[in-house]
Amino acid sequence: MAEVLVLVDHVDGAVRKPTLELLTLARRIGDPVAVALGAGAEATASVLGEHGAVKVLTSDAPEFADYLVVPKVDALQAAFETISPAAVLVVSSAEGKEIAARLALRIGSGIITDATDLEAGDKGPVATQAVFAASFTTKSRVSKGVPVITVKPNSAPVEPAPAAGTVEALTVSFGESATGTKVTSRTPRESTGRPELTEAAIVVSGGRGVNGAENFPLIEALADSLGAAVGASRAAVDAGWYPHTSQVGQTGKSVSPQLYIASGISGAIQHRAGMQTSKTIVAINKDAEAPIFELVDYGVIGDLFAVVPQLTEEINTRKG
Numbered sequence: 001m002a003e004v005l006v007l008v009d010h011v012d013g014a015v016r017k018p019t020l021e022l023l024t025l026a027r028r029i030g031d032p033v034a035v036a037l038g039a040g041a042e043a044t045a046s047v048l049g050e051h052g053a054v055k056v057l058t059s060d061a062p063e064f065a066d067y068l069v070v071p072k073v074d075a076l077q078a079a080f081e082t083i084s085p086a087a088v089l090v091v092s093s094a095e096g097k098e099i100a101a102r103l104a105l106r107i108g109s110g111i112i113t114d115a116t117d118l119e120a121g122d123k124g125p126v127a128t129q130a131v132f133a134a135s136f137t138t139k140s141r142v143s144k145g146v147p148v149i150t151v152k153p154n155s156a157p158v159e160p161a162p163a164a165g166t167v168e169a170l171t172v173s174f175g176e177s178a179t180g181t182k183v184t185s186r187t188p189r190e191s192t193g194r195p196e197l198t199e200a201a202i203v204v205s206g207g208r209g210v211n212g213a214e215n216f217p218l219i220e221a222l223a224d225s226l227g228a229a230v231g232a233s234r235a236a237v238d239a240g241w242y243p244h245t246s247q248v249g250q251t252g253k254s255v256s257p258q259l260y261i262a263s264g265i266s267g268a269i270q271h272r273a274g275m276q277t278s279k280t281i282v283a284i285n286k287d288a289e290a291p292i293f294e295l296v297d298y299g300v301i302g303d304l305f306a307v308v309p310q311l312t313e314e315i316n317t318r319k320g
Helices: 015-030 042-050 070-083 094-107 211-227 234-238 269-275 304-319
Strands: 003-007 029-037 054-057 085-093 111-119 126-129 137-139 146-152 168-169 202-206 229-232 259-263 280-285 299-303
Touching: 003 070, 003 111, 003 137, 015 029, 015 042, 015 085, 015 146, 015 234, 029 070, 042 094, 042 168, 054 070, 054 094, 070 094, 085 094, 094 111, 094 146, 111 202, 202 211, 202 234, 211 229, 229 259, 259 304
Parallel strands: 003 029, 003 085, 029 054, 054 168, 085 146, 111 146, 202 229, 202 259, 259 280, 280 299
Antiparallel strands: 111 126, 126 137
């Protein structure tokens, strides 16, 4: 069976969930070969092997921490040249899409970004995408070269499938451009204790209808009752009510959770583009004509200041 390269997203050896989802998709089209880079790379092998990686190529060169993006492209290209894969899969993050684009350019291949599903095809992998602000669903494949595909988090289940997970050192020759952009400092992001927005199974977002930063604790309380991440519309972020890092939409983050709850969000196309691929969508809005109701699975026409606290209380009661 053909081999499929999977770039591992990890933090000091702790593999992040979207990578395990990539391994599930990779097994549909071949034998996954994982590429783990940076500090703790070898520590990823056991988890990757448990989820289907037949081989784990590792390199912990300091360039991966000291410089941005290009060293990882150099390493992924070295892995590509080592195994001649049938496809290359990368998590669809901002960094992941840049790495994928640079690799596709180097190897003369087509690229598909933000895929939400992947299946085997007679002429290569077929990717599903939500396009034009998620108004249409398309199926496409790369017609030139080896497909380079980025996949959105929460697009596939995490399915254990024990494999060899053999660790092999990856030899990487860094080009001149690898050291062009140096990391000069790092500041740890303050933890909220909530899931990462793009990876969360449940997201609760607030918009203009929240009517102020002082009211966002209502949204946070509902999110905490569900073990969810907190999001915000562009209007709420532009008003300074919530950080830009939590913005969901075309100019923010794109999410695809199992459950998305929109509170006080009208449903402008910019916001819909970032959440319309969610599996189940619930909206709470007192405006019965709000565009958000055009795409929801469940809609609540009511004042969020009455509905959200009652919903939070009911969830906590049932949990208790």
